[in-house]
Amino acid sequence: MEGINLRTGTIKQILLITDGCSNHGDDPVAIAALANEFGITVNVIGVMENDIIDDQGMREIEGIATQGGGVSQIVYAQALSQTVQMVTRKAMTQTIQGVVNKELRQILGDHVSIEELPPEKRGEVLEVVDDLNETVDLEVLILVDNSASMKHKLPTVKEALLDLSLSLNARMGNNQFSLFVFPGKGKEVEKLLDWTPKLETLTSVFSKLTASGLTPTGPALKEAINYFRKKHSVKGLLSRHDDYYEESI
Numbered sequence: 641m642e643g644i645n646l647r648t649g650t651i652k653q654i655l656l657i658t659d660g661c662s663n664h665g666d667d668p669v670a671i672a673a674l675a676n677e678f679g680i681t682v683n684v685i686g687v688m689e690n691d692i693i694d695d696q697g698m699r700e701i702e703g704i705a706t707q708g709g710g711v712s713q714i715v716y717a718q719a720l721s722q723t724v725q726m727v728t729r730k731a732m733t734q735t736i737q738g739v740v741n742k743e744l745r746q747i748l749g750d751h752v753s754i755e756e757l758p759p760e761k762r763g764e765v766l767e768v769v770d771d772l773n774e775t776v777d778l779e780v781l782i783l784v785d786n787s788a789s790m791k792h793k794l795p796t797v798k799e800a801l802l803d804l805s806l807s808l809n810a811r812m813g814n815n816q817f818s819l820f821v822f823p824g825k826g827k828e829v830e831k832l833l834d835w836t837p838k839l840e841t842l843t844s845v846f847s848k849l850t851a852s853g854l855t856p857t858g859p860a861l862k863e864a865i866n867y868f869r870k871k872h873s874v875k876g877l878l879s880r881h882d883d884y885y886e887e888s889i
Contacts, residue, residue, distance in 0.1 A: 650777040651735050652680045654864045655728060656704065657797055658785035658857065659687045661697045665828060666858030668700065672708035675865050682708025682861065683731045685724060687717055687793055704857075710734075717793050721800040725807045728780060729773070736772045740765055777814045779835070779871075780804075781864045786821040791851035798846045805839035818867065819845070822860035823852045829860040835871065 654675060662668050672682040686701040698714070705712030711731045715723040741753045744765070754765050784790075784797055801819075808815045816835045819842065824830020832845045 650779055651732055652868055653710070653728065653731055653735075653778070653780045654680055654682045654708070654783060654861065655724070655780055656682065656684045656783045656785075656857070656861070657687060657724075658684070658701070658855070659689070659697075659790050659793065660785070660787065660855060661694070661700055662855050662857030664823075664854045664856040664859070666862060668857040668861050669703040669707050671858050671861040671865070672704040672710075675861060676707060676709040678865060678868075680708075680865060680868055681710040681731050681735055683710035683727050684708075684712045685720070685727055686712070686714040687720060687790070687797075688714055689717055689793070700857075704861075717796045720796050721803040724800040724804045728804060728808070732773055732776070732778065733769060736769050736776065740769060774811050775813045777816075778808065778811075779816045779868070780808075780818075781867060782817060782819045783829075783860050783864055784819065784821045785855060785857070786823060786849055786851055787855045788851045788853050791849075794846050794849060798842050801839050801842055809837065820860060820864065820867075821849060822856050823854045825850065828854075828856040829863045831867070 675682050682704055684701045684705045686697065701712050701714065711727050711734065713723050713727050737754060744753065744757075754762060754769075757765060782801060784794070786794075790797075801817075805815075805817065815837055817833070817837070817839050818831070818835045819833035819839070820829050820831050822829040833839070833841060
């Protein structure tokens with residue numbers, strides 16, 4: 641759309657896949673809010689089975705996504721693949737719309753958003769959003785709950801992530817994925833996959849996981865923020881927040 645020079649940069653997402661409450665370390669809702677401050681969206685998929693997911697778990701999942709500026713979804717394990725793709729895409733659109741709204745406010749005034757534009761103009765702006773969904777660079781750091789109750793769901797998670805990779809690699813924009821599990825071997829969180837455009841190597845990695853009773857969701861989110869920081873500082877692309885969160889984390 642003429643008059644709007646969009647500088648979306650790279651969209652950074654954390655995708656948290658879990659089936660229950662955190663029970664170790666920092667408050668994950670507070671850490672999600674911190675991630676959002678640094679321009680990292682936190683999306684959460686709660687994997688349920690036989691209608692069992694308790695109220696505390698529901699509140700935590702919703703709280704993490706709300707404070708993380710992202711999307712949350714509760715899903716049966718069988719429907720995980722399409723949900724992972726839907727949540728990732730929906731969060732991308734939401735992030736891009738936020739950038740577009742910010743640009744509109746700078747041009748047209750503080751109280752203008754996409755929803756308030758005349759229909760014709762709104763259509764033009766939504767076309768820009770759709771185009772950016774296909775062309776913007778995307779980084780998704782995937783955090784998988786490796787607690788004991790998730791053990792038999794990991795094959796389904798693996799298939800869902802492979803489907804996500806295939807779906808997103810059809811885009812024109814560059815995709816980068818990384819994968820962490822929590823807890824890891826003898827530590828709160830473990831990196832299984834460094835930044836890569838493809839997730840095919842998951843096949844060998846997931847079969848080696850040993851489940852644990854702990855669910856350190858907060859420490860895992862904190863490690864994810866640090867991992868994004870490391871990636872972008874190495875590139876020399878320090879954001880305006882970097883100095884702040886070097887001190888904060």
